Amino acid sequence: MVEPSMRTMRCPYCAAPSVLERPPVPGVPEPTFALGFTVTHVAAREHVAYWLKTRSRFTRTGIRTARPGEVRGVYVPAYLYSVLAHSRFRASIGENYQEQETYTTTENGKTVTRTRTVTRTEWRPLNGELSGYVADVLVTASTGLRNEELEALEPFDLRGLARYTPALISGWVAEEPSLTHEQCLELARKEAVERVGGKLAQFMPGDSHTDLEHQSRLEWEALDVCLLPVWVLAVRYAEDAPPLRVLVNGQTGEVVGKAPLSPWKVTAAVLALLLLVAVGYLLASGGGR
Numbered sequence: 194m195v196e197p198s199m200r201t202m203r204c205p206y207c208a209a210p211s212v213l214e215r216p217p218v219p220g221v222p223e224p225t226f227a228l229g230f231t232v233t234h235v236a237a238r239e240h241v242a243y244w245l246k247t248r249s250r251f252t253r254t255g256i257r258t259a260r261p262g263e264v265r266g267v268y269v270p271a272y273l274y275s276v277l278a279h280s281r282f283r284a285s286i287g288e289n290y291q292e293q294e295t296y297t298t299t300e301n302g303k304t305v306t307r308t309r310t311v312t313r314t315e316w317r318p319l320n321g322e323l324s325g326y327v328a329d330v331l332v333t334a335s336t337g338l339r340n341e342e343l344e345a346l347e348p349f350d351l352r353g354l355a356r357y358t359p360a361l362i363s364g365w366v367a368e369e370p371s372l373t374h375e376q377c378l379e380l381a382r383k384e385a386v387e388r389v390g391g392k393l394a395q396f397m398p399g400d401s402h403t404d405l406e407h408q409s410r411l412e413w414e415a416l417d418v419c420l421l422p423v424w425v426l427a428v429r430y431a432e433d434a435p436p437l438r439v440l441v442n443g444q445t446g447e448v449v450g451k452a453p454l455s456p457w458k459v460t461a462a463v464l465a466l467l468l469l470v471a472v473g474y475l476l477a478s479g480g481g482r
């Protein structure tokens with residue numbers, strides 16, 4: 194028996210890896226591309242061990258000395274999105290200029306007049322259109338990997354994308370897409386529009402700009418499923434706490450996790466800071482007398 198969300202398995206008798214060939218399921222597309230692992234499981238464990246040691250001193254006791262547990266390599270499904278964006282924008286463009294101004298000041302008890310160079314900004318409205326291709330937007334297709342976690346793991350080197358074949362993932366854990374096409378398309382469109390906003394900000398002329406607004410029309414959308422290499426580790430740091438899940442980019446070694454803070458350590462630090470402020474105030478008040 195194999196979970197519906199899994200694409201691969203190992204035989205419990207001979208450990209032979211298998212890739213499941215299921216009939217097409219409406220709304221669950223087949224992978225188009227896959228990226229291979231380049232970071233080994235040993236290197237992934239080392240990256241996580243270093244990451245744990247460098248956490249803040251305010252994290253819960255045991256995290257900085259914890260040792261990574263089992264390392265599991267997973268091919269996580271994601272959508273690779275590209276689109277042609279036609280954008281209309283408007284903004285206020287600032288052009289800097291310099292001029293001399295006269296001012297008065299007091300020197301040696303006398304009022305004197307001086308001049309200085311000041312920079313001023315002239316603002317004018319700008320409206321226009323910009324068309325451009327937005328490529329290589331990655332959004333998660335898995336309920337097990339939130340999109341913000343995928344963004345934290347990025348970038349992936351998409352030059353290593355290979356056309357998907359079962360042989361590429363044989364022997365690895367691989368998930369099927371568990372988010373709908375519509376959910377992923379909405380995420381991808383949102384990220385593409387945010388990228389358009391960034392491109393427009395770089396495109397603006399002048400020395401500065403403000404009040405940038407834009408509306409984008411998206412055309413020629415392409416959305417392909419690709420499998421991304423991710424190492425998943427569970428770190429046990431306390432008997433009374435659930436394991437800490439840590440992710441590692443299987444290409445770059447980038448580590449992503451959220452180490453919980455200790456409320457007692459944070460409270461103690463705040464109290465110590467308040468005590469220092471109070472002692473400083475009392476010393477200053479005493480010196481003033």
